[in-house]
Structures are given as C-alpha cells and as structure tokens.
Amino acid sequence: MRVALKVWRYDSATGERALREYEIDAPEEATLLDCLDIVKDRHDGSLAYRKSCRMMICGSCGMRMDGAAVLACKTRMYDIAQEGRVPVISAMGNLPIVKDLVVDMDPFWAKFKAMWPWLEPGYERPEDGREYRISQERMNVVHKESLCINCGLCVSECNAMESDPEFLGPQALAKGMRFVGDPRDGATVERLERYNSEHGIWDCTRCYFCNERCPKGVDPRDAIAKLGAESIRLGIDRDMGAKHAKWFVRSAETTGWLREEELIPKTQGYVSAIKQLKFGYSLAKHGKVRPVPIPHVAKDVNEARTLHKLVREQDRQGALGHVQGEHALERLAHGHVNESLEEIYARPGAAPRPWLPEVEEAPSA
Amino acid sequence: MIAKHDVLVVGAGCAGMRAAIEAFDAGADVAMISKLHPTRSHSGAAEGGINAALGNAAEDNPEIHAYDTVKGSDYIGDQDAIEIFAQEAPGDIIQLENWGAFFSRREDGKLAQRPFGAAGSPRTVYAADITGHVLIQVLWEQVCKRDIPVYEEFFAWQLVENDGRCQGVICWDLLHGGLKTVGGKTVVLATGGAGRQYRVTTNAYACTGDGMAMALHAGLPLKDMEFMQFHPTTLYPTGILLTEGIRGEGGYLINKDGERFMKRYAPNALELASRDVVSRSEQTEIDEGRGVDGSVLLDMRHLGAERILERLPSSRELAMTYAGIDPVYDPVPVRPGAHYHMGGVETDKDGATELTGLYAAGECACVSIHGANRLGGNSLMETITFGRRAGRSAAEWALSHTTVEVPESAERDAEARLRELLDREGGERPWKLREELGSSMLENFAVFRTEAGMTKQIEILHGLRERYPNVYVEDKGEVFNSDLTQAIELGNMLDTALCMVSAGVVRKESRGAHARPHDYPTRDDDKFLHHSITRWKDGGVELSTSEVRFTKWEPQERKY
Numbered sequence: 001m002r003v004a005l006k007v008w009r010y011d012s013a014t015g016e017r018a019l020r021e022y023e024i025d026a027p028e029e030a031t032l033l034d035c036l037d038i039v040k041d042r043h044d045g046s047l048a049y050r051k052s053c054r055m056m057i058c059g060s061c062g063m064r065m066d067g068a069a070v071l072a073c074k075t076r077m078y079d080i081a082q083e084g085r086v087p088v089i090s091a092m093g094n095l096p097i098v099k100d101l102v103v104d105m106d107p108f109w110a111k112f113k114a115m116w117p118w119l120e121p122g123y124e125r126p127e128d129g130r131e132y133r134i135s136q137e138r139m140n141v142v143h144k145e146s147l148c149i150n151c152g153l154c155v156s157e158c159n160a161m162e163s164d165p166e167f168l169g170p171q172a173l174a175k176g177m178r179f180v181g182d183p184r185d186g187a188t189v190e191r192l193e194r195y196n197s198e199h200g201i202w203d204c205t206r207c208y209f210c211n212e213r214c215p216k217g218v219d220p221r222d223a224i225a226k227l228g229a230e231s232i233r234l235g236i237d238r239d240m241g242a243k244h245a246k247w248f249v250r251s252a253e254t255t256g257w258l259r260e261e262e263l264i265p266k267t268q269g270y271v272s273a274i275k276q277l278k279f280g281y282s283l284a285k286h287g288k289v290r291p292v293p294i295p296h297v298a299k300d301v302n303e304a305r306t307l308h309k310l311v312r313e314q315d316r317q318g319a320l321g322h323v324q325g326e327h328a329l330e331r332l333a334h335g336h337v338n339e340s341l342e343e344i345y346a347r348p349g350a351a352p353r354p355w356l357p358e359v360e361e362a363p364s365a
Numbered sequence: 366m367i368a369k370h371d372v373l374v375v376g377a378g379c380a381g382m383r384a385a386i387e388a389f390d391a392g393a394d395v396a397m398i399s400k401l402h403p404t405r406s407h408s409g410a411a412e413g414g415i416n417a418a419l420g421n422a423a424e425d426n427p428e429i430h431a432y433d434t435v436k437g438s439d440y441i442g443d444q445d446a447i448e449i450f451a452q453e454a455p456g457d458i459i460q461l462e463n464w465g466a467f468f469s470r471r472e473d474g475k476l477a478q479r480p481f482g483a484a485g486s487p488r489t490v491y492a493a494d495i496t497g498h499v500l501i502q503v504l505w506e507q508v509c510k511r512d513i514p515v516y517e518e519f520f521a522w523q524l525v526e527n528d529g530r531c532q533g534v535i536c537w538d539l540l541h542g543g544l545k546t547v548g549g550k551t552v553v554l555a556t557g558g559a560g561r562q563y564r565v566t567t568n569a570y571a572c573t574g575d576g577m578a579m580a581l582h583a584g585l586p587l588k589d590m591e592f593m594q595f596h597p598t599t600l601y602p603t604g605i606l607l608t609e610g611i612r613g614e615g616g617y618l619i620n621k622d623g624e625r626f627m628k629r630y631a632p633n634a635l636e637l638a639s640r641d642v643v644s645r646s647e648q649t650e651i652d653e654g655r656g657v658d659g660s661v662l663l664d665m666r667h668l669g670a671e672r673i674l675e676r677l678p679s680s681r682e683l684a685m686t687y688a689g690i691d692p693v694y695d696p697v698p699v700r701p702g703a704h705y706h707m708g709g710v711e712t713d714k715d716g717a718t719e720l721t722g723l724y725a726a727g728e729c730a731c732v733s734i735h736g737a738n739r740l741g742g743n744s745l746m747e748t749i750t751f752g753r754r755a756g757r758s759a760a761e762w763a764l765s766h767t768t769v770e771v772p773e774s775a776e777r778d779a780e781a782r783l784r785e786l787l788d789r790e791g792g793e794r795p796w797k798l799r800e801e802l803g804s805s806m807l808e809n810f811a812v813f814r815t816e817a818g819m820t821k822q823i824e825i826l827h828g829l830r831e832r833y834p835n836v837y838v839e840d841k842g843e844v845f846n847s848d849l850t851q852a853i854e855l856g857n858m859l860d861t862a863l864c865m866v867s868a869g870v871v872r873k874e875s876r877g878a879h880a881r882p883h884d885y886p887t888r889d890d891d892k893f894l895h896h897s898i899t900r901w902k903d904g905g906v907e908l909s910t911s912e913v914r915f916t917k918w919e920p921q922e923r924k925y
Contacts, residue, residue: 012844029602029687041796045839045848050405053569055605055683057498058405074686098540099845105402118506119465130419131462133474139467146467149498150404184465344666344694351696352623354664358632362622 001028003035003081007047008090010097020044021086026077032089033061033072036101049101056215059151063101064090069153071215092156094165107165108152111172116194119179122186138183141319145178145223147216154210154220166199170210170220173201177223180230181319192231201227202241226319233318243267253308256298261289366533366546366771370396371763372756373549375521375534375576378406379497379748380727380755381555382504384716387756388553389511393763395756397508398516398536398547400571400850404505407557407569408727408748411497412608412679414479414489415749416742417454421471422478425486427451432918434743437483437639438736439877439888440920441589441896441913446714446732448916450743450750457749458490466503468492469676479613479676481741483639483925489742494608494679500745516547520850521575523779524552524583524723525771531583531723533771535779539850542843544780548771550763553755554580554710554725555748562858562865563703563811564803567599567606576729578857580710581864585719586898588731588911589708590861591869592878594739595812597643599702601660603687607680607699609741612636614676617664618647619696620655634925641738641878642925644701648812651700660698669693701812705744707735707878708865711898711911716755722762726755733896736913737877787849792835795855802829802858810866814881819870826863833859864899867906872897890920 004023010016024038033051040047050060054073061072065087080087095103123132154170161167168176176195179185195201201224210220232242247266251259264280265273273280284291298304311317345353353363372388374381377399388395397403418430431451435442462468462476469477469491481489492499508515518539525533525546533548556576560568581587597618598607612618618636620626630646631638638646647661655661665673670693673681677692684690684697709731716724716732727748734747809822833856840848874889875881895910 011842013842040848041794045794046842048840048845048847052401052405052571053407053410054603055410056686057410057495057679058401058407058569060401060405076686099842102845109402113509118510121463121465125463129459131459131476134470135472135474136470136477139470142467146499146502147495149409179465182465341667341669347694350694351662351664352619352621354617354619354623354625354667356625357628359628362624 001026001030001078001081003030003077004086005035005039006086006088007039007100008088009047009100010091012097012099019088028078030077031073032065032070032075032077035077036072036089048099057149059149062092062151062153062156064092064156069093069156069213071151071153074215092152094155094158094161095152103152105152108150108155108171111168112150112175114168115172115176115179116187116191117175117179119182119185120187121184123184132184134183141183142178142181144218145174145181148174148178148218149216151215153213153215154218157209157213159207159209160203160205164199164203167203168195168199168201170204170224173204173227174218174220174223177227177319180227188230189234189236192227192234192236195227196231196236196239196242200239201231202239222322226322229321230318240267249308252304255295256301256304257296259293259295261293366548368396369533369548369769370394371550372396372553372759373398373534373547373551374553374555374756375399376406376555376557376727376729377401377403377515378408378555378557378727379500379504379745380408380752381406381553382508383749383752384553384555384724384726384756384759385513386504386507386511387753388760389513391757391760391764393760395760396514396516396547398519398521398534400518400520400539400575402517403508403515404501405571406501407572408745409497409501410567410569410606411500411745412494412606413481413610413613414491414496414742415458415500415745416481416484416488416740417458417490417746418451418486418488419455419458419476419478419490420486421475422487425488427455429485430454430488433483433485434734434740435918436921436923437738437740438734439738439923440736440890440918441733441876441894442736443733443914444916444918445914447734449714450734450747453750454746457746457753461500461503461749464503464507466492467499479610480637481613482609482637482643483634483740484742489610489613491610493675494610494677497745500749519545519547520853521556521579522853524579525775526583526720527770527772527775530721532769535776537783537850537853539845539847542846544776544783546771546776548769550766550769551722551724551759553716553759554723554729555727555752555755556729558706558728559858559861560703560705561854562802562806562862564800564807565599565604565700566703567596567604568703573854574706574729574857574861575854576725577706577709577861580718580723580725581860581901583720583723584901585723586711586900587708587861587864588711588896588898589733589736589868590706590865590899591872591897592707592735592737593703593810593865594640594705594707594878595644595701596704597640597647597701598663598699599704600683600688601658601698601700604702605683605687606704607663607683607697608677609640611663611665611677611680614672615668617667618643619662619664620650621657622655624655626650626655626661631925638925639738640741641880644812645880647701657698660700662696663699664696665692666694666696703807703811705739707731707733707737707739712755714754715758716751717758724755724759726752737879786852787838787841789837792837793832794839795836795852798829798832798836798859799855801825802855802862806862810869812880814869814879815883816870816881819866822866823863823870826859826866830859830863860901864906867908868897868899871908894920
C-alpha cells in the first residue's frame with residue numbers, strides 16, 4: 001500500500017525544525033514503526049527515532065501522531081492509508097527533543113528514581129527460607145500499575161506537567177502506587193509523605209489524558225487517585241488537595257450537599273478565606289454562592305451516610321475503594337460471556353474443530 | 366578513556382543487570398554500558414516463565430530439572446554446569462521474589478508454576494504472560510536502589526585488550542556522538558542474541574550479536590553456534606512471539622483439517638514436546654501441504670475467555686493487534702521463527718572466558734546448559750543464575766587487581782576505522798545486505814538444513830561480507846546517529862552468521878535444533894558428541910571441537 005507521512009524533523013546542531021513529507025510503499029500489515037523504517041532505509045538515513053522490540057513491551061518508540069502520543073509499533077497504518085490521510089509525526093511532549101523523534105528521557109527517569117522505586121520489604125521472611133506467601137487477590141491491587149513499560153506517553157500528554165515541569169507526573173506516581181499498594185511493602189507512610197510534597201499527587205489536574213493515552217492500560221490517573229485515598233486514610237492530609245477532597249466527603253456525609261461556602265476555609269484555612277472575602281462577595285452578587293450560608297440537610301441524607309458507613313465496614317477507604325478504570329473494564333467486555341464453545345466452533349467461517357488422531361475420529365467435512 | 370571502573374557490564378538486560386547487582390553487592394565499583402535504556406532490553410519481551418524446581422505445583426527437585434535439561438540439550442549440554450544451574454535456580458527465584466517480583470500466585474499463596482515443554486513437572490514460575498517484563502522491572506528497581514551508573518545509549522563496539530587482559534570497551538556515544546572508551550578491570554558481556562540474522566524472528570531490532578562479534582574479533586572462541594532455536598509459535602507474518610505458556614495452559618496446535626498433528630510426532634508430550642521437535646513437526650505439516658498460508662494454527666478457543674484473559678492477556682493483545690485475530694474466537698496462525706542462540710562466547714561455570722578479565726553471561730554466552738536445544742523457561746533462569754555467578758567472579762578478580770590501562774593506539778585505531786566508515790560516500794545502503802542476510806538465512810539455515818543449502822549459504826555470506834566494506838552511512842551527524850550503529854550491527858550479524866553456518870556444515874548428523882533429515886537424519890554420538898568451536902582467524906572462520914562434560918547421565922535416545 002501507498003503510505004504518506006509528514007515528520008517534524010529537528011536538528012539539534014542548528015536548532016532548525018522542518019516538516020518533511022515522505023511517500024513510501026509498505027506492506028498492508030505495516031505499523032507506523034515499519035513505515036519509519038522504510039523511510040530511514042530507503043529515503044532518508046538521517047531520520048532518528050528509537051525502537052527495539054516492535055511488540056509493545058520495550059517502550060522505546062513513543063512519539064506523537066497528529067498531536068496524540070502513540071507507540072509507533074502499536075499503530076497500524078492500513079486504515080489511515082486507505083482514507084488517504086497524511087498523518088503528522090512528531091516527538092513526544094513535555095520532554096526536550098534531542099533529534100527528530102528522539103527526546104531526552106533524563107527528566108523522566110529522574111522522577112522515576114525520586115519515587116524510591118523498589119520494594120522495602122515490610123514482612124518477616126518465612127523461616128523455611130521460601131517465598132513469602134500472599135494471595136493473588138491481594139497482589140492484584142497493583143496489577144495495573146505493574147504493567148507500566150515506562151514508554152512516557154502519559155508524560156507526553158500530561159497537562160499538569162505542561163504548566164509545572166517539576167510535577168512528578170503520571171508514570172512516576174503510578175510507579176509509586178505500585179509499591180504503596182503492594183501488601184509486601186513496609187514503607188507506605190514514608191512514601192506517601194514524599195509523594196504528598198510539592199509537585200506531588202495533589203498537583204494532578206485530573207484531565208485523564210494519561211489514562212486515555214497509556215498503551216498498556218495502567219491508568220495512571222487512577223493510580224494517583226488511589227495514592228490520594230491512601231494518604232487520607234493514613235492521615236497524611238496537610239496538603240490543600242487532601243483537605244479539599246476530605247471536605248467533599250465530610251460535607252456529603254453530614255448534610256448530603258456540597259457546602260461550597262465552607263470549601264475555601266476548610267481547604268485553605270480561615271486566614272486565606274478572609275483574604276478572599278472580596279472575591280466571595282463578588283460571587284454572591286452574581287448568584288454563584290448563597291449570601292448567607294445556612295447549612296441545610298438533604299431529604300435523603302441517610303443514603304449518603306449509609307454509603308459512607310458501608311465503605312468503612314468493607315474496609316475500602318483507601319486505594320481499595322477505587323474500582324478498576326474504564327480501560328480494564330473495556331478489556332473484560334469481550335462479548336464472549338454467553339457464548340458456549342459449541343457456538344464458537346459453529347460460527348460462520350470458523351476454523352475446524354480440533355481433534356486428536358488415533359483417539360478421535362476426524363469430523364466429516 | 367572517559368572513566369574507569371572495577372567491573373564494566375556490557376548489556377543491561379536480565380543477565381547484565383543481575384551481574385551488575387551482584388558485583389555491586391560484592392563491593393566493586395560497577396557500571397553498565399548499554400545501547401538501550403535497561404528496561405528496553407529484549408529480556409523484557411520474554412513471556413512464558415522461568416524454570417526452578419520449587420515443587421509448588423507437583424513433586425519436583427533439581428535433579429529432575431537437571432535431567433530434563435540434559436535430555437533437552439540432546440546430550441551436549443555440559444552436565445556440571447547444568448547441575449549447578451538446577452541446584453541454584455530455586456534460591457535465585459526466592460531472591461527475585463524478595464526483591465519484589467510480581468509473580469503469579471497459587472491459591473495457597475505460594476508462587477504459581479505452569480507446565481512447559483519437555484519438563485517432567487510443572488516447573489515454570491510465571492507472571493501471567495509478561496514474565497520478562499516483570500523481571501526487567503524488578504532488576505531495574507534494584508539497580509536504581511544501588512544507584513549503579515549506566516552509560517545509556519552507548520554502543521559497545523570493541524574490546525580493549527592490553528597486557529593479555531581485557532581492560533575496557535570502546536563505545537560510540539549514540540546520544541551525543543563520538544567514540545568514548547570506558548575502562549574496566551573486568552568486563553562482563555551480557556549483550557544477548559542475534560536473531561535479527563533472520564527475516565522471521567521473535568527478536569527485537571537490538572538483537573544483533575554485538576557481544577558475540579566483539580569477542581570473536583578479539584580472538585575468543587564461540588561455541589555451538591550452529592544451534593539456533595526456532596520457536597514453534599511465532600505469529601504470522603511478523604514473527605512476534607506467542608508464548609509456550611499458551612500450550613502450557615492447554616492450547617492446541619492444529620493443521621488445516623483441525624487435526625492435533627503433534628500426536629503423530631510426539632505421542633506422549635503432544636504440544637508440550639521440546640521446541641526443536643514441535644518446530645520440525647510444524648514445518649513438516651506446512652511443507653506437506655497441511656498448513657494454512659505457510660502456517661499452522663494455535664487454537665485456544667477451548668480454554669475459554671476467562672482463562673485467556675487471566676493467564677494470557679498479553680498474547681491475546683498481540684494476536685489482536687498484529688494479526689487482527691481474537692484468540693477467544695479464532696485460532697492464530699503461527700510458524701517456527703528464529704528465537705534463541707544456544708551457542709555463544711565460551712565460558713566456564715563462573716562466566717570466565719579464555720581472555721583474562723573478560724566474562725560473559727546470558728544468551729551471548731555458552732556455559733553450556735542448553736547444548737543443542739534449550740528448554741522453554743531455562744533461558745530467563747540462566748540469565749539470573751549465571752549473571753549472578755559472572756558478576757561475582759568478575760568482582761572478585763577486579764577487587765584483587767589494581768590497574769586499568771588503555772593504550773592510546775587502541776583508541777586511535779578505532780577512531781580511524783570509525784571515520785573511514787562514517788566518511789564513506791556512495792556504495793550500498795545497509796538494508797539491502799540486511800534483507801538478503803535475513804531471507805537467505807531463513808531459506809538455508811533454519812528448521813531443516815541440507816548440505817547444498819548450507820554450502821550455498823556460506824557462499825552468500827562470503828558475498829555479503831565482500832560487499833560490506835562498501836556500505837555507506839547516510840547520516841553524517843554526531844547526535845543519535847542510528848544509521849551508523851545499524852551499519853556496525855550488520856557487520857556483527859554477518860560475521861556471527863558465518864560462524865553458525867560453518868559449524869553447521871561440518872556437523873554431519875541431526876541433533877537438537879540442527880536437523881538434516883535428507884542426508885544425516887539421526888544423531889551420531891560416535892562422531893559428534895562434542896561441542897563445536899569457531900574462532901576468527903585471518904578474516905575467516907577456524908573450526909575445532911571440544912569435549913562435553915558428563916557427570917551422571919549417559920546419552921540415550923530422545924523421545925517425547
């Protein structure tokens with residue numbers, strides 16, 4: 001098939017950027033990475049990009065296609081070529097470009113290392129010298145976080161990092177959750193104290209781009225939410241973000257409403273709230289808040305209270321309170337649940353039913 | 366020389382990182398050199414698992430593990446090394462678990478173990494079907510904990526031999542450009558395999574045999590190079606690996622009639638016969654017209670969605686992404702693809718090579734525990750156990766010696782050679798030679814081999830090697846010049862391929878992965894119960910043999 005692409009080239013020696021267009025012949029199964037290989041081999045040997053496994057596990061080939069971060073090896077080009085689209089390929093965002101599609105990953109790894117990314121065993125080693133026994137169910141708390149291949153797509157798309165380059169960011173925090181949630185780890189409080197500091201978990205703007213772009217279903221934003229929940233559960237709540245979240249819960253539990261007027265003093269403190277009185281007055285004038293905040297209790301407040309009680313009784317107050325993200329659910333929803341094996345074998349165009357020679361008869365054609 | 370260290374590890378996959386961690390823990394100043402960031406290494410693509418006789422799923426012990434490995438090797442694995450391997454494997458697995466490896470668990474909370482090909486017991490510890498990923502992550506975590514420096518995206522090009530010892534490595538700095546020499550009292554090669562010599566391979570682009578070639582060019586022997594493992598289940602058409610764990614979980618191999626043909630080739634083990642046996646059976650089915658578009662079918666439908674999603678999620682994703690097939694509903698087309706070099710740089714049980722100060726571990730080394738055919742799950746274990754042993758012995762040697770010297774002439778010569786390559790204009794682009802190499806190796810030196818095919822392949826390789834000095838690099842820049850490193854990689858693949866085929870021609874028998882059904886269909890222990898040795902001499906391959914070390918198992922007929 002004929003594939004056309006535009007690539008943003010960058011020459012670090014001169015600092016020049018240029019958009020180059022290439023047109024190539026590629027096999028129908030070609031991925032974006034295959035296409036770049038053809039460009040490099042046959043058209044322009046100076047094109048630079050990273051690659052290795054070409055099977056979505058090494059995390060080398062992160063880049064942007066039409067402004068959205070992708071793994072080049074995971075991106076099939078057939079549909080794009082058929083539609084006659086000419087995608088624009090560029091380097092990942094939020095990281096300095098070294099050359100063409102190659103970015104400097106040092107800032108990425110510095111944040112990774114800032115997480116204390118290793119297990120601090122918090123258990124007694126079994127006396128028999130064997131492995132520590134733990135159920136799969138308990139380990140599954142960090143199943144998604146353990147899938148991370150450090151490709152950097154989430155970091156590329158992180159809106160919070162765009163405004164605060166120091167923000168620890170989705171991949172580092174997901175790695176943090178991989179240990180905070182690991183029942184074998186013994187440094188949970190120290191970790192959370194660290195992740196709660198400036199540029200930490202509460203700086204996330206909850207845009208969900210990281211969940212959207214992650215090629216492995218790690219759902220970094222969910223990991224950040226779990227870190228927040230764990231922090232609050234363990235009383236690490238001095239950050240405004242934590243206080244903000246806590247007030248939502250408290251407010252819903254007590255009156256069944258979000259008492260917005262009290263949100264500022266509860267989150268930022270009374271001094272700060274007084275300083276913002278003028279702003280508050282302006283809000284009230286425009287009908288955005290009530291001028292006299294008298295708490296009133298919702299009719300069905302008991303429902304909210306029961307819910308809260310249930311979460312407490314089931315001991316799902318921290319990370320465990322977060323359900324698996326949409327992507328995980330999507331992967332489970334494969335539409336196979338109600339189909340029997342016989343029905344699968346009988347599908348139109350199905351491959352022949354397997355049979356064992358000498359034991360079973362070959363089914364008649 | 367930009368820096369010197371006690372121990373310099375080249376390659377940062379499982380073997381390299383394990384060696385570096387061990388050297389660090391032994392008190393050495395250790396650094397790693399890698400052309401990729403460590404987590405990008407191809408160890409991370411290993412899927413199915415890692416073998417250790419823990420006996421969690423059924424009765425098992427290291428003795429049975431050793432026997433299975435000896436039998437799998439078609440009796441040319443060195444039995445002393447295999448016994449050490451099987452004995453030390455369980456302890457190494459427990460250590461990985463203590464470090465935090467996210468292995469799959471049994472109901473009773475112990476590590477889960479699944480059946481694998483040619484294993485007498487369910488011995489393969491796993492993490493769903495991303496075991497390599499889990500190991501790479503845990504080793505990288507431990508490297509971070511120790512703050513071991515990594516010369517990242519340094520392309521190791523040449524060993525520095527001085528005063529009869531290996532004292533460092535000359536590298537091309539991929540990210541910034543320029544030749545950089547890093548000195549080391551000892552050097553550990555852990556650079557992995559060279560599957561990219563073949564057009565259909567499970568291997569990453571990075572697997573180009575750089576360490577084997579560096580050792581070869583330094584005059585060291587490569588051992589058992591003719592034994593290239595073809596993995597039975599690589600996805601059509603890309604060659605992407607689908608784990609043996611699929612068959613371990615109960616998957617079937619069927620031909621176009623739905624027949625589970627393995628019954629005719631391995632009546633007892635069926636789909637779980639050893640890899641050489643299964644690959645040959647598949648190739649026979651395909652050659653005799655019972656395949657589907659040059660493939661056979663890997664059928665998981667009967668496993669059911671739940672099991673596929675729990676145990677084999679990544680295999681499903683690979684099949685869906687690269688073949689457009691959901692294995693819940695349809696069988697997946699697979700065929701044998703180049704997967705693993707049983708051979709490599711000859712080492713002793715502690716990873717030491719013939720050259721003082723140089724060690725090797727993992728796929729680039731040949732200890733040899735795999736002999737003529739490796740069992741699935743044994744290579745990840747080898748990276749850990751022999752990576753550790755090589756790291757320990759390299760550190761001990763380094764800590765009892767003091768000096769590191771790199772003669773200026775070595776750096777000057779390398780610089781001159783590099784400039785010659787970089788400045789070359791006109792001629793041929795490397796991809797042409799690379800494609801010819803990949804296609805011809807697949808045609809003439811794959812699952813089945815013939816005298817005529819191998820002789821022809823040697824001629825082809827000579828022809829490619831003659832053309833190689835005319836390849837030119839289009840990128841003349843310094844920063845991230847992967848055009849240059851790819852040209853160097855091509856040279857490495859050509860020279861190691863010549864060793865493989867040269868050793869293959871003279872082995873006039875069928876043993877393990879070396880199958881000659883037309884002229885020498887059986888194993889010949891009288892004449893060929895030995896290792897083959899290839900050395901580089903006067904720009905060509907010099908062949909010899911060495912003895913297999915036996916301890917307690919006599920060669921027997923091998924049936925599954």
